[in-house]
Amino acid sequence: MEIEAMAEKIAAGDRRSLSRAITLVESGRADHRAQAVALLERLVQRNDRAPALRIGLSGTPGVGKSTFIEAFGMMLCGRGLRVAVLAVDPSSARSGGSILGDKTRMEQLSREPNAYIRPSPAQSQLGGVARRSREAVALCEAAGFDVILVETVGVGQSETMVAEMTDLFLLLLAPAGGDELQGVKRGIMEMADMILVNKADGDLRATATRTCADYSGALRLLRKRPQDPDGFPKAMTVSAVEETGLAAAWDEMQALTEWRRETGFFEGRRAEQARYWFREDVRNGLLARLDAPEMQAEMDRLAEEVAGGGTTATAAAEEMLSRLR
Amino acid sequence: MEIEAMAEKIAAGDRRSLSRAITLVESGRADHRAQAVALLERLVQRNDRAPALRIGLSGTPGVGKSTFIEAFGMMLCGRGLRVAVLAVDPSSARSGGSILGDKTRMEQLSREPNAYIRPSPAQSQLGGVARRSREAVALCEAAGFDVILVETVGVGQSETMVAEMTDLFLLLLAPAGGDELQGVKRGIMEMADMILVNKADGDLRATATRTCADYSGALRLLRKRPQDPDGFPKAMTVSAVEETGLAAAWDEMQALTEWRRETGFFEGRRAEQARYWFREDVRNGLLARLDAPEMQAEMDRLAEEVAGGGTTATAAAEEMLSRLR
Numbered sequence: 001m002e003i004e005a006m007a008e009k010i011a012a013g014d015r016r017s018l019s020r021a022i023t024l025v026e027s028g029r030a031d032h033r034a035q036a037v038a039l040l041e042r043l044v045q046r047n048d049r050a051p052a053l054r055i056g057l058s059g060t061p062g063v064g065k066s067t068f069i070e071a072f073g074m075m076l077c078g079r080g081l082r083v084a085v086l087a088v089d090p091s092s093a094r095s096g097g098s099i100l101g102d103k104t105r106m107e108q109l110s111r112e113p114n115a116y117i118r119p120s121p122a123q124s125q126l127g128g129v130a131r132r133s134r135e136a137v138a139l140c141e142a143a144g145f146d147v148i149l150v151e152t153v154g155v156g157q158s159e160t161m162v163a164e165m166t167d168l169f170l171l172l173l174a175p176a177g178g179d180e181l182q183g184v185k186r187g188i189m190e191m192a193d194m195i196l197v198n199k200a201d202g203d204l205r206a207t208a209t210r211t212c213a214d215y216s217g218a219l220r221l222l223r224k225r226p227q228d229p230d231g232f233p234k235a236m237t238v239s240a241v242e243e244t245g246l247a248a249a250w251d252e253m254q255a256l257t258e259w260r261r262e263t264g265f266f267e268g269r270r271a272e273q274a275r276y277w278f279r280e281d282v283r284n285g286l287l288a289r290l291d292a293p294e295m296q297a298e299m300d301r302l303a304e305e306v307a308g309g310g311t312t313a314t315a316a317a318e319e320m321l322s323r324l325r
Numbered sequence: 326m327e328i329e330a331m332a333e334k335i336a337a338g339d340r341r342s343l344s345r346a347i348t349l350v351e352s353g354r355a356d357h358r359a360q361a362v363a364l365l366e367r368l369v370q371r372n373d374r375a376p377a378l379r380i381g382l383s384g385t386p387g388v389g390k391s392t393f394i395e396a397f398g399m400m401l402c403g404r405g406l407r408v409a410v411l412a413v414d415p416s417s418a419r420s421g422g423s424i425l426g427d428k429t430r431m432e433q434l435s436r437e438p439n440a441y442i443r444p445s446p447a448q449s450q451l452g453g454v455a456r457r458s459r460e461a462v463a464l465c466e467a468a469g470f471d472v473i474l475v476e477t478v479g480v481g482q483s484e485t486m487v488a489e490m491t492d493l494f495l496l497l498l499a500p501a502g503g504d505e506l507q508g509v510k511r512g513i514m515e516m517a518d519m520i521l522v523n524k525a526d527g528d529l530r531a532t533a534t535r536t537c538a539d540y541s542g543a544l545r546l547l548r549k550r551p552q553d554p555d556g557f558p559k560a561m562t563v564s565a566v567e568e569t570g571l572a573a574a575w576d577e578m579q580a581l582t583e584w585r586r587e588t589g590f591f592e593g594r595r596a597e598q599a600r601y602w603f604r605e606d607v608r609n610g611l612l613a614r615l616d617a618p619e620m621q622a623e624m625d626r627l628a629e630e631v632a633g634g635g636t637t638a639t640a641a642a643e644e645m646l647s648r649l650r
Contacts, residue, residue: 036639040639041640044637134638135639215546218542218543221539221543271632274628274631274632274634275628275629275632278631278638279628281638281642282624282642282645282649285643286615286649287612299604299607302603303599303603306599306603307600309369312362312366312369313459313599313606314460315366317603317606320607320610321607324610324611
């Protein structure tokens with residue numbers, strides 16, 4: 001399809017065109033890449049929509065992420081909002097697996113006309129995960145979705161990546177007592193705008209409340225960020241299966257977003273993210289020179305020589321750089 | 326002085342040669358750099374000493390860092406250990422200031438024959454802070470110091486930097502109640518092997534105990550790292566002015582270090598740090614191409630175009646990279 005026509009159809013909300021466009025940005029082929037760049041340029045230039053709310057969501061397997069997205073997404077659709085769900089999964093590049101490959105995990109939402117669920121690609125180059133994901137987010141935004149949920153499993157740098165392409169970052173946790181509480185990845189609390197303790201129902205209700213109080217306490221130990229009004233970041237309990245706490249959580253997200261819009265943090269953050277990704281792309285492009293097989297071999301050889309005490313990092317780096325010149 | 330002779334004198338523990346060598350690695354002049362590289366190579370090849378214990382110490386102004394270093398350092402010297410104190414201060418490159426410039430802050434320790442205090446340089450290139458600091462650490466180790474304390478103020482990436490060049494990382498805190506507790510920089514708890522709450526004396530004793538308990542609780546919420554035996558990372562109270570808790574803290578540091586030596590984490594971590602710095606040096610060398618004034622101007626221009634929505638990060642990055650080729 002011609003790029004111009006594709007852009008028109010996406011802007012008009014055509015789902016098949018959106019899916020084809022996401023497939024295009026996911027492709028590693030050079031001609032596809034050129035088309036994708038042109039398409040995104042075209043859509044950015046239109047830019048006549050109010051920005052969507054991009055919500056990042058992290059949580060380890062077992063916390064009930066799919067159930068949460070299903071219930072939360074259905075609630076939003078029930079309020080007349082259009083919801084897109086994307087997944088960022090750097091591990092799929094290695095495992096060939098896909099965290100959203102099975103749409104049956106979100107049965108209701110996948111049949112909902114106002115929702116769009118995009119599984120993460122089964123295979124892809126590791127280095128391109130960030131670029132591909134934020135381009136898919138931009139495409140969904142151009143297609144007029146009001147809320148874009150970006151799901152990530154807690155693997156490697158994926159949370160940072162998702163936090164840098166979304167407006168709000170949620171951490172979903174399961175209730176846990178005592179030693180089980182050690183599950184939060186170091187550094188993740190620094191990124192969370194809200195912590196939601198799921199499964200606050202049945203036998204787990206009391207544990208969820210206690211877990212929530214523990215994390216509220218831990219959040220208070222962290223330094224206040226300029227982008228947070230009083231009371232944020234905050235921890236709350238929800239139950240995806242009983243569909244409780246979801247409306248209250250959404251109210252808080254809206255209040256936070258509203259505050260950030262009024263104070264300029266929302267737009268400022270978007271501009272900052274755009275600069276960030278531009279600089280990252282340039283840096284990654286430069287560093288890609290080290291990915292050539294012969295350069296990798298030389299890096300590995302020198303790294304082991306340094307690790308073994310045979311030479312210094314400084315001297316070995318100078319040797320490597322002279323080879324790259 | 327000839328490099329060979331300088332290496333001999335440093336290895337023999339000559340302080341003037343050590344100071345001259347550190348001045349050499351701090352210099353930005355190309356001929357000094359070449360001499361520094363050769364000297365470090367020479368000292369690495371000797372490598373006939375047991376490794377020193379390198380301790381990183383972070384804490385914001387006002388927690389009593391100098392007083393702690395003075396009391397802790399004097400205690401170590403009293404046990405027959407030789408102690409070097411270095412400072413990593415990326416801010417000094419901008420401000421021209423120096424966190425250890427005034428040795429009078431450590432009056433006793435600066436007169437102690439078994440201690441060596443090196444102020445951070447008043448001016449330096451920002452990019453070279455990490456390399457210069459780890460080279461100074463290597464020089465002190467070659468000079469036979471048993472314990473090397475690397476002090477940092479909590480500015481920017483300085484904690485990560487110090488954690489990557491030391492074997493233990495300590496976070497020094499002051500007692501605080503209620504809202505004041507929000508002072509810990511996000512992400513720093515992930516690096517700390519021990520949190521020491523200072524000023525556990527007089528009126529502040531009870532507050533210090535409570536602060537310590539709060540942080541013990543927060544540390545338990547974080548995931549256990551493989552390099553930690555049971556009970557670590559841990560929080561303890563100390564009083565630098567009353568000189569209490571210091572021996573207990575040192576016992577814990579020794580126990581942790583002993584465990585890591587026996588399990589191989591100590592040596593493994595050193596090798597990992599060497600690989601890390603080698604790869605960092607190569608990457609920084611490549612990225613230094615962006616530091617040329619005309620490249621910086623072009624980066625800034627394109628970043629603003631992207632931030633303003635005029636183009637995409639992807640397209641702008643391609644433009645920049647084609648210019649760098």
